[in-house]
Amino acid sequence: MTTVQLQNGVVLPSLGFGTFQIWDQGAAASAVAAALGVGYRLIDTAAGYFNEEGVGRGLKASGVPRDQVVLTSKLWPTEASYEGAKVALRRSLTKLGVDYLDVYLLHQALGDYYGAWRAMQEAQAAGLVRAIGVSNFGAERLVDLATFSGAVPAIDQIQRHPFKQQRLTVAAAAHLGVAIEAWQPLAHAAPALFNHPVVTAIAAAHRATVGQVVLAWQLQQGVIVIPKSTHLARMQENFAAQALTLTAAELEAMAGLDRAPQDPGPQNTPDLIARLTKIDPAGPHSG
Numbered sequence: 001m002t003t004v005q006l007q008n009g010v011v012l013p014s015l016g017f018g019t020f021q022i023w024d025q026g027a028a029a030s031a032v033a034a035a036l037g038v039g040y041r042l043i044d045t046a047a048g049y050f051n052e053e054g055v056g057r058g059l060k061a062s063g064v065p066r067d068q069v070v071l072t073s074k075l076w077p078t079e080a081s082y083e084g085a086k087v088a089l090r091r092s093l094t095k096l097g098v099d100y101l102d103v104y105l106l107h108q109a110l111g112d113y114y115g116a117w118r119a120m121q122e123a124q125a126a127g128l129v130r131a132i133g134v135s136n137f138g139a140e141r142l143v144d145l146a147t148f149s150g151a152v153p154a155i156d157q158i159q160r161h162p163f164k165q166q167r168l169t170v171a172a173a174a175h176l177g178v179a180i181e182a183w184q185p186l187a188h189a190a191p192a193l194f195n196h197p198v199v200t201a202i203a204a205a206h207r208a209t210v211g212q213v214v215l216a217w218q219l220q221q222g223v224i225v226i227p228k229s230t231h232l233a234r235m236q237e238n239f240a241a242q243a244l245t246l247t248a249a250e251l252e253a254m255a256g257l258d259r260a261p262q263d264p265g266p267q268n269t270p271d272l273i274a275r276l277t278k279i280d281p282a283g284p285h286s287g
């Protein structure tokens with residue numbers, strides 16, 4: 001299994017399993033148990049996915065020992081404060097049915113995330129979390145937090161796929177020694193990507209699938225990927241991407257697919273903030 005070592009020494013599988021939009025607890029439990037059966041050893045969830053109970057049940061049902069699985073959850077921005085983070089982390093641990101998380105991320109660069117970050121550092125020192133990081137932080141926010149908070153995030157989980165390569169954020173992360181984890185690594189199977197002639201030609205050359213090519217392209221750059229699927233065959237297909245090696249010319253051709261090379265990174269627009277702050281991870285999922 002390919003791995004990435006975080007700057008505090010924690011080692012992560014570089015191909016994990018995402019659980020966003022698996023709202024039903026039973027479905028989340030089944031998907032996580034199936035993914036662990038396939039061989040995945042990194043599971044990504046969040047308080048804002050409303051499925052931590054199901055994820056925890058799937059983990060137990062799989063029979064895979066807790067210490068062999070890297071479990072990630074995230075702090076929702078409405079709870080981003082020193083006290084809020086402590087309460088939210090306890091709730092996530094309880095819902096997941098575990099006594100520690102491997103990775104805990106600030107879900108967004110919103111709210112009093114400096115206060116939350118202090119609580120997360122304390123949680124790490126107390127052994128409740130093995131590594132702490134951020135998600136959806138662009139270069140500017142990432143450099144700010146890393147420089148002024150006293151702790152460099154271990155990870156920045158950002159939206160990243162061939163059409164959206166986030167070069168500025170990736171470069172800032174590399175400079176700081178922050179691992180990049182790609183959410184929506186398959187671009188949510190967008191037809192424009194899955195039918196793109198550059199990608200389909202590379203897939204044909206390797207007798208691989210487009211999904212495998214897209215994941216292998218990220219893995220070869222040292223990026224952690226967390227594709228989601230509720231179908232066993234796709235879980236297996238995506239997991240097998242680790243065995244695929246693209247040539248330098250193929251990697252370059254994929255790099256050429258970026259639709260916004262000067263993308264400044266995640267932007268907290270008024271619309272996005274309004275949408276995110278309507279979600280309350282302490283309550284039921286409102287659909």
Ligand SMILES: NC(=O)c1ccc[n+]([C@@H]2O[C@H](COP(=O)([O-])OP(=O)(O)OC[C@H]3O[C@@H](n4cnc5c(N)ncnc54)[C@H](OP(=O)(O)O)[C@@H]3O)[C@@H](O)[C@H]2O)c1
Pocket residue numbers: 017018019020021044045107135136157158182183184185186187188189211212226227228229230231234237238
């Ligand atoms: N930090 C954040 O703000 C944030 C935001 C979004 C997501 N995430 C994390 O990142 C994970 C992945 O992102 P995502 O779920 O949005 O998108 P994704 O993994 O890029 O794509 C998932 C979609 O692609 C389909 N799919 C999966 N494998 C496929 C394959 N080999 N061929 C064709 N279609 C395939 C899935 O369908 P089926 O399920 O029907 O197979 C699903 O509709 C999430 O699950 C979550 O853990 C984080």
